[in-house]
Amino acid sequence: MSNPVLVEVTRGGRVESRHEGSVAVFDAAGKSVLSIGDVEAAVFPRSAVKAIQALPLVESGAAEHYRFGDRELAMACASHSGEPEHVAASTDMLARASLDGGALECGVQWPADQKVTVALARSGHTPSALHNNCSGKHSGFLCGCQHLRFNHAGYVDADHPYQELVRRSLAEVTGAEHGERNRGIDGCSIPTYAVPLKSLATGFAKMATGTGFSTDRAAAARRLFAACMAEPFYVAGTDRADVWLMQAAPGRIFAKGGAEGVHCAAIPELGLGIALKCDDGHGRAAEAACAAVLTKLFADDGVVQAKLADLVAPALKNWNGIHVGGLRPAAVLV
Amino acid sequence: MSNPVLVEVTRGGRVESRHEGSVAVFDAAGKSVLSIGDVEAAVFPRSAVKAIQALPLVESGAAEHYRFGDRELAMACASHSGEPEHVAASTDMLARASLDGGALECGVQWPADQKVTVALARSGHTPSALHNNCSGKHSGFLCGCQHLRFNHAGYVDADHPYQELVRRSLAEVTGAEHGERNRGIDGCSIPTYAVPLKSLATGFAKMATGTGFSTDRAAAARRLFAACMAEPFYVAGTDRADVWLMQAAPGRIFAKGGAEGVHCAAIPELGLGIALKCDDGHGRAAEAACAAVLTKLFADDGVVQAKLADLVAPALKNWNGIHVGGLRPAAVLV
Numbered sequence: 152m153s154n155p156v157l158v159e160v161t162r163g164g165r166v167e168s169r170h171e172g173s174v175a176v177f178d179a180a181g182k183s184v185l186s187i188g189d190v191e192a193a194v195f196p197r198s199a200v201k202a203i204q205a206l207p208l209v210e211s212g213a214a215e216h217y218r219f220g221d222r223e224l225a226m227a228c229a230s231h232s233g234e235p236e237h238v239a240a241s242t243d244m245l246a247r248a249s250l251d252g253g254a255l256e257c258g259v260q261w262p263a264d265q266k267v268t269v270a271l272a273r274s275g276h277t278p279s280a281l282h283n284n285c286s287g288k289h290s291g292f293l294c295g296c297q298h299l300r301f302n303h304a305g306y307v308d309a310d311h312p313y314q315e316l317v318r319r320s321l322a323e324v325t326g327a328e329h330g331e332r333n334r335g336i337d338g339c340s341i342p343t344y345a346v347p348l349k350s351l352a353t354g355f356a357k358m359a360t361g362t363g364f365s366t367d368r369a370a371a372a373r374r375l376f377a378a379c380m381a382e383p384f385y386v387a388g389t390d391r392a393d394v395w396l397m398q399a400a401p402g403r404i405f406a407k408g409g410a411e412g413v414h415c416a417a418i419p420e421l422g423l424g425i426a427l428k429c430d431d432g433h434g435r436a437a438e439a440a441c442a443a444v445l446t447k448l449f450a451d452d453g454v455v456q457a458k459l460a461d462l463v464a465p466a467l468k469n470w471n472g473i474h475v476g477g478l479r480p481a482a483v484l485v
Numbered sequence: 486m487s488n489p490v491l492v493e494v495t496r497g498g499r500v501e502s503r504h505e506g507s508v509a510v511f512d513a514a515g516k517s518v519l520s521i522g523d524v525e526a527a528v529f530p531r532s533a534v535k536a537i538q539a540l541p542l543v544e545s546g547a548a549e550h551y552r553f554g555d556r557e558l559a560m561a562c563a564s565h566s567g568e569p570e571h572v573a574a575s576t577d578m579l580a581r582a583s584l585d586g587g588a589l590e591c592g593v594q595w596p597a598d599q600k601v602t603v604a605l606a607r608s609g610h611t612p613s614a615l616h617n618n619c620s621g622k623h624s625g626f627l628c629g630c631q632h633l634r635f636n637h638a639g640y641v642d643a644d645h646p647y648q649e650l651v652r653r654s655l656a657e658v659t660g661a662e663h664g665e666r667n668r669g670i671d672g673c674s675i676p677t678y679a680v681p682l683k684s685l686a687t688g689f690a691k692m693a694t695g696t697g698f699s700t701d702r703a704a705a706a707r708r709l710f711a712a713c714m715a716e717p718f719y720v721a722g723t724d725r726a727d728v729w730l731m732q733a734a735p736g737r738i739f740a741k742g743g744a745e746g747v748h749c750a751a752i753p754e755l756g757l758g759i760a761l762k763c764d765d766g767h768g769r770a771a772e773a774a775c776a777a778v779l780t781k782l783f784a785d786d787g788v789v790q791a792k793l794a795d796l797v798a799p800a801l802k803n804w805n806g807i808h809v810g811g812l813r814p815a816a817v818l819v
Contacts, residue, residue, distance in 0.1 A: 153487040153505070160745070160766060163669025165679055167529050168745050168766030171487070171505070195501050258804025261599055268599060272606035283804060335497025336809045345499055411494070411502050431765035432494060432502030470592025470617060475670045 154188030155483045157429060158436040158443075162467070162476035169481070170436030172412065172429040174444055175352035178422050179362035181326075183349065185444070187483050190352070193345035194428045195335055199409030200351070201288050202228040202358060202375050203324050204341075207316040208291045209371035213298035217247040224378035225385035226287030228407065232388025233262030233271075233282035240385060241281045244290040248297040255280035256307045257289045257339040264388060285339035287385070292317075292341075307340040314342060321346075325354035338410060348426045351415055355424030359405065359417035376405045376419065392438035392462060396445065399458035406441060408434060414441040418448055435478065439463060443480035488522030489817045491763060492770040492777075496801070496810035503815070504770030506746065506763040508778055509686035512756050513696035515660075517683065519778070521817050524686070527679035528762045529669055533743030534685070535622050536562040536692060536709050537658050538675075541650040542625045543705035547632035551581040558712035559719035560621030562741065566722025567596030567605075567616035574719060575615045578624040582631040589614035590641045591623045591673035598722060619673035621719070626651075626675075641674040648676060655680075659688035672744060682760045685749055689758030693739065693751035710739045710753065726772040726796060730779065733792035740775060742768060748775040752782055769812065773797060777814035 153171055160168040173188030183190070205227040208214050214224060223244050231237040245251055260283040262268050271278060280286060289307075296303035296313050306313050309331075322329040327346035337343040356362070358376060361369025379386045383397040386407065396406035396416065406416040412429030414437040425444055429436040442462035449455040466477045487505055494502040507522030517524070539561040542548050548558060557578050565571040579585055594617040596602050605612060614620060623641075630637035630647050640647050643665075656663040661680035671677040690696070692710060695703025713720045717731040720741065730740035730750065740750040746763030748771040759778055763770040776796035783789040800811045 162529055162677075163667070163679070165527070165529075165667070165669065167669070167679075168764060170765050193499070195496055195499075256805070258806075260804050261603065265595055265599075265602060268602060269595070269606040272603040273609070275607070333497070333499070335499065335501070336803065336807055338803045338809070340803060340805050340807060343497075345497070345501075429765075430502060431504050431763075431767055431770075433765055433767060436765075469670065469672045469674060470594050471590070471674050472592075473670055473674060475672070 154430055156481040157187070157440045157484055159479050159481050160476065161479060167476065170429045170431055170433055172427060172436070172440065173348055174425070174427040174440065175348040176423055176425050176444065176448065177349055177352035177356055179353065179356040179360045179424070181353045184423055185447070186349070190349040191347050193333060193347055194413060195343045195345045195411065196351055196413050196415065196426070197337060197343055197409030197411060198230045198285070199407050199413045199415040199426070200321060201230070201407060202379065202405070203321055203354060204288065204317045205291055205375050206320040206324070206368065206371050207313070208295045209374055210367055211295055211299055213295045216298050217244070217294050219244070221378040221381040222385050224375055225382040227291030228375055228379050229287040229386045230284045230408065231287060231385065232264040232267050232391060233260070233278065233284060234267050234388050237287065237385065237388065238281045241286040241290045244287070244294060248294040250293055250297065252279050252281040254293050254303060255283070255286060255289050257283040257285045259283065266389070283339060289339065309334060309342045318342065318344070324357055325350040348428060351426035352424040355415050355417040355426065356422060357424070359419040359424060360422045376417070379407070380405055395462055396442060396459070399445070400449070400455045404445060408437060412437040414438065416441055416445065418445070421448060423448065439465065439478045439480065440484060443484040447484070488764055490815040491521070491761070491774045491818055493813050493815050494810065495813060501810065504763045504765055504767055506761060506770070506774065507682055508759070508761040508774065509682040510757055510759050510778065510782065511683055511686035511690055513687065513690040513694045513758070515687045518757055519781070520683070524683040525681050527667060527681055528747060529677045529679045529745065530685055530747050530749065530760070531671060531677055531743030531745060532564045532619070533741050533747045533749040533760070534655060535564070535741060536713065536739070537655055537688060538622065538651045539625055539709050540654040540658070540702065540705050541647070542629045543708055544701055545629050545633055547629045550632050551578070551628055553578070555712040555715040556719050558709055559716040561625030562709060562713050563621040563720045564618045564742065565621055565719065566598040566601050566725060567594070567612065567618060568601050568722050571621065571719065571722065572615045575620040575624045578621070578628060582628040584627055584631065586613050586615045588627050588637060589617070589620060589623050591617040591619045593617065617673060623673065643668060643676045652676065652678070658691055659684040682762060685760035686758040689749050689751040689760065690756060691758070693753040693758060694756045696756070710751070713741070714739055729796055730776060730793070733779070734783065734789045738779060742771060746771040748772065750775055750779065752779070755782060757782065773799065773812045773814065774818060777818040781818070
């Protein structure tokens with residue numbers, strides 16, 4: 152049984168492609184506000200849960216010890232574009248814990264953004280692990296290890312004590328099993344656990360409100376969300392959807408995409424968490440669907456809706472700049 | 486009503502993403518050999534029909550006049566990676582008709598392949614229209630215009646006499662309507678027409694066999710297919726699926742992908758044409774599905790099947806080279 156179409160891609164006035172998927176909007180008590188498609192099916196959240204994975208960094212006292220501000224905390228939750236500012240921020244985070252890029256175990260990646268790749272190639276440099284979109288998260292892991300006096304070697308492995316802290320945070324926040332049975336390996340080599348979409352949505356509502364959390368965890372979650380919303384560029388990069396989503400209502404929307412068409416978000420003032428997955432893994436549809444869901448939830452706020460409009464229905468232009476079609480939300484998201 | 490799942494993407498032993506779509510394998514008489522999903526629905530074939538769009542180049546006598554060999558004809562059917570050899574070939578084609586890259590109306594594009602982009606950026610150059618993946622097709626259009634003494638300005642427009650020749654070729658080969666009603670604009674600014682998948686499959690069977698064609702058209706189609714199969718690198722580029730597909734059985738498989746998850750192919754010895762569309766537009770699935778269909782059709786040929794195996798079920802590795810999952814054909818394609 153397929154999930155409904157979330158986003159349509161048009162050309163010449165026809166639907167050229169379509170993206171199916173599921174959407175869960177839940178409050179912190181686990182009550183559904185909007186459920187489209189199968190919200191019980193387990194999905195790998197990939198990078199969408201980086202803010203939850205960053206909880207031990209704050210809760211351990213490492214973030215305070217290393218005097219991390221909004222930029223460093225945003226980087227710890229980031230899938231960044233590998234722009235010079237991101238590389239510098241990761242380098243700085245590691246230096247505060249007497250480490251350098253050589254300690255990173257995330258692998259080397261040319262920046263995903265073509266402009267950044269071109270600039271890096273023109274500079275005559277090659278990418279390092281610091282350019283990996285996950286280098287901020289990994290720098291946070293390494294700083295956590297240093298502060299807790301864990302041997303950081305192999306910190307990406309599921310049985311490393313720091314990954315056990317991360318796993319426990321994910322399990323507690325989402326209320327879902329995180330074990331060997333539902334474990335995969337992520338692009339940056341750390342574990343990723345497949346959990347129901349509704350558990351992710353509930354978890355993000357809890358992150359946004361602190362409901363059911365200890366005082367310390369509530370403060371850590373609030374601190375991380377505040378940092379991401381204050382420095383969205385450090386969560387993503389130039390022209391990236393998560394920046395636009397968070398800037399549509401500064402301080403009022405948290406948003407974070409993950410690979411394979413996952414997007415999570417939260418609206419603290421409404422106490423809601425959002426998790427969605429495009430079944431085909433296409434990020435273009437996940438971004439548009441996330442913007443469409445936010446537009447529905449900000450039903451009374453025309454200003455926010457106007458700022459989201461280009462994300463909800465982006466135009467597609469060809470190499471000559473001619474408008475050839477676009478994306479648009481399908482009926483279930485209007 | 487959704488089409489069936491064609492390709493699954495796995496991670497950690499689970500299905501992480503899935504790609505639905507439709508597949509049509511038809512003979513030149515329009516008889517179905519394999520139909521999966523809705524093969525009557527109209528799809529924009531995009532670049533998958535470049536070999537059909539190149540018919541006027543040969544039929545007009547331009548290809549012979551300009552002494553085009555396999556490389557130039559393969560380029561006329563290509564979505565190339567913008568590698569130096571491709572740029573040189575386009576430049577050479579245009580020079581034979583006393584033109585240069587300035588006549589191209591396909592738009593400027595950084596090469597799609599990251600390695601090629603990095604090499605171009607390092608060289609200190611910027612891309613021109615010659616790097617556009619369609620520059621070979623457009624060079625063919627321009628040479629056709631020159632030979633026929635058409636004013637080439639605006640050759641991309643639907644009402645230009647050369648595009649009218651192209652449109653007529655598409656309509657005649659596929660037997661499907663090609664008019665304003667089903668017209669969109671392609672990435673390189675020429676028209677693209679949405680036609681039923683089964684018409685595309687039948688058209689490719691006709692291209693492969695000449696069935697129902699005039700002697701001249703049959704010879705032109707044979708010449709273009711032979712050129713692509715002889716010089717697959719010039720149809721695509723380094724590490725590209727269409728090269729691998731055609732090299733799996735040299736001279737026996739024609740294959741050409743298009744944007745938004747379309748793939749067309751033909752097996753001349755079986756008299757069959759193949760057309761498929763992944764509904765979500767994802768090329769990774771279209772390539773794997775095309776390889777899976779070819780594997781089915783080469784049921785008695787273990788050598789060809791072995792060469793296709795890595796395309797049918799490619800492994801996914803992360804930034805550290807760790808095997809994290811892969812693509813695999815769904816039940817309908819096994």
